[in-house]
Amino acid sequence: MACTNCSTGSKDGGAPKGCQNKGTCGTDSCNKLTVFDWLSNMSLPSGQEPFDCVEVRFKNGRKEFHRNTEKLSLIIGDVVATEASPGHDIGIVTLTGELVKIQMKKKGVSHTSPEITKVYRKASQKDIDIWSDARAKEEPMKVTAREIAIRLQLQMKISDIEFQGDGSKATFYYTAEDRVDFRQLIKEYAQTFKTRIEMKQVGFRQEAARLGGIGSCGRELCCSTWLTDFRSVNTSAARYQQLSLNPQKLAGQCGKLKCCLNYELDTYMDALKDFPDFDTKIETERGVAYCQKQDIFKGLMWFAYADNIANWHVIHIDQVKEIVAENKQRRRISSLEDFALEIIAEPKQDFNNAMGQESLTRFDQPKKKKSRNNNKRRKPNSNEPKK
Structure with a gap:
């Protein structure tokens, strides 16, 4: 996930080529579910202190609000160490200032709640190294965790693993149709990985939002870029929009109906x-x-x-209403042909290419035909004199 100004590779210091914002640009492309800080260039009124809470992003779009009790000078993109239970976690600041208050109100979090944890400090290089080493273990652990779950014959899928910033705890995200008894599974994980284990069940849509991907429209998934509320979608939304009820086309990567079926539903209604x-x-x-x-x-x-039934007649809705009104008065019309409209077919534009550029093999060189008698032994001519 990178904006068009960034290219592959990096310069000194880890900044991507182009924007030099270390993956924290305001174009809503480098991070998942980012909020554009349109108040960043505005100064606060005199005498007003900045809001003491910041928004911190962790792996795969997981965001939490933390209180800046130490009055640290934090900007978007700073790597900070936050309070966790136990130990500390490492995240990236994604929003500061008054917009954090709006986001907290939107998500139903009170800024006076004592449950809001605090920001310890800006992460040191040692903290970042431990965090990077823990993140490098996640993919091999996920493969081993899936093998153990299959061996125990549990009807569940380990979709993602997230290590805490200090490496003291690993959170396993899984999906399952029914309730799963994973007590034996946790014992196996603790013996194998030698760390504290926490299991969290997520829905299929939340799984797709965490992992991300490309939709059938060619763009990144809405749930992993900007969509935060997952509303229920049913097949009636497709019927109102006169879409074919093909499960393969209506289902997204999560296996459920696509969320975009609700986008234009109100207009159709x-x-x-x-x-x-x-x-x-x-x-x-x-x-x-x-x-x-x-x-x-x-x-x-x-x-x-x-x-x-095979012969259809097209009628405007105003005339249909008039005909229905006539039928309610027990009067019949003569035929549909008297009200049918003539649909003029749009002329097809035929593009004649006289140069023959539509051929995909126009630049290929013609192959020379090989003689069949090259490998055969030449027969002596009977007219030649014998030696």
């Missing part, structure tokens, strides 16, 4: 208020016609007779 019901039927002298399709953007509905 407002547009459908002016539409007659999809179950609307029209009574004509030729027979009863049923609705087959709706076009919300153009305000059109397609109807077909019950005895000729």
Whole structure:
């Protein structure tokens, strides 16, 4: 996850090439779920002290609020040591100032709560080295942890492991359909990894948000970049938007329905208020016609007779309302053809390429045909004189 100004490799001091912000730029690209600090260039009124809480990010977008009791001069990007139980943890400051108060209010955290832990100090080089060594152990441990869970035949999946900054505790994040008895599993982990073990169950959407990835749209997952609240999504959202109920296309990387199905649902619901019901039927002298399709953007509905379901007739919704009003007065229209619209097909643009550039092999050199008689022994000519 890097912005377009950054490139691969790094300069001296660990700063990426381009922005030189050490992965803490304000473009919302280097970090997960970052908040743009639009108050960073504004000074506080005279006599007002800065807010004493800061937002600290840990692995994979996990964020917590900590109190700056030591009055440290902290800016976005500083690596700090925070209070943990037991020991201390290492994180990166992602937000300071008055915007932290807004984020705490948004997440329902009171800034006067005694449960808010404090920031010990800015991390020293020794703290960062211990933190880096602990992070390097996580991937090999995850492979071993999954093997142990499979050997114990537990219906669970170890999705991620996060070490505390001082290396004294490891948190195992797992997903499971049902309740899992992992008492024996914790004993196996403690004997194998020689550290304190903590198990945390997360949902499938939270797992995808922690791990990240690329969606079918070609962009990074919404849940790992900016989406924080996971609202329930059901198949009715796809029906209202007239999407095909294909589970492979509607499901995201978490295996659940995509969260983006809710993005435009309110717009579709407002547009459908002016539409007659999809179950609307029209009574004509030729027979009863049923609705087959709706076009919300153009305000059109397609109807077909019950005895000729393959032949559709397109009618504007205003005329459909008039026909329904006539049917309520027990009057039938003559036929659908009298109200049907003519759909003019858009002309297809054929691009003729006279240069033949559509061929993928236009730059390939033609292969020379090999003679079949090269390897055969040349037969002597009967007309040649014998020696």
